[in-house]
Amino acid sequence: GENVEQHPSTLSVQEGDSAVIKCTYSDSASNYFPWYKQELGKRPQLIIDIRSNVGEKKDQRIAVTLNKTAKHFSLHITETQPEDSAVYFCAASMKGGSQGNLIFGKGTKLSVKP
Amino acid sequence: KAGVTQTPRYLIKTRGQQVTLSCSPISGHRSVSWYQQTPGQGLQFLFEYFSETQRNKGNFPGRFSGRQFSNSRSEMNVSTLELGDSALYLCASSLRKSYNEQFFGPGTRLTVL
Secondary structure: OOOEEEEOOEEEEEOOOOEEEEEEEOOOOOOEEEEEEEOOOOOOEEEEEEEOOOOEEEEOOEEEEEEOOOOEEEEEEOOOOHHHOEEEEEEEEOHHHOOOOOEEOOOEEEEEEO | OOOOEEEOOEEEEOOOOOEEEEEEOOOOOOEEEEEEEEOOOEEEEEEEEEOOEEEEEOOOOOOEEEEEOOOOOEEEEEOOOOHHHOEEEEEEEEOOOOOOOOEEOOOEEEEEO
16 A cells, blocks of 8 residues: 655754655655644645646745656645644545545654744 | 534543543534644544535544534544553544645543543
C-alpha cells in the first residue's frame, strides 16, 4: 500500500523566514496530495492541495510543489508568522481522494519564533 | 453550515472494555472516514463509510469496526480495549468526489487504563 514519509519532524524558524517541509510517497497511482495544519488541541484543517497533473500551486504565502517522477512534494511557507506555528501533515491518496482514505506523513512541528 | 461533530469528546475506559464513538458529518456529506491519531504513529486511516457500506479499510485489527446510518451519521466501535488503543480518534466527512476536501471533526480523546 501507499507509504508517505515526511521531513523534518521538527522545524524552527525566525519570524519572516521561509519554511520548507518535504514528503515522499511510494505509490505512483496516488494523484491527490493535500496538506493539513493542526494547531494544538484543534482539528486538522486543509491549507492547500495539489493534483498530480499540476506541478505547483500557490495561495498567498503558501505554495506546494509536486515532482511526480521523483514521487515527492513539498510545502513552502514564506514570510512566516507566529500564527503559522502548528503541526503540518502531508497526505497522499488515489482517485483524487474521493475514497476517503488519505495516507498521512507523520507530521512536522513548525515553531516560528518572534 | 454546522461542521463535523463527534461525541463524546473525552472517554476513559479500562482494558478489556469496549467503546462506541459517534460522528455526525456536515449536512449533505455522505462519506465518513475515521482516523486514529497517536504521537508515535501520527494519523492512520481506519476505514471509510459511504451509503451505509464500508468502502475502504486500513490496516487495523478486527476489534475496530464501524457502521453508518441512513442519515450518514457514523459510529466506530473498539472491542476488547488495549492500552495501545489510547489515542485521538478523528472522523472526517466529504462529498466523496475527486479532489474534494475532507473536513475533520474535533476528535474523541480515548484513554485506556
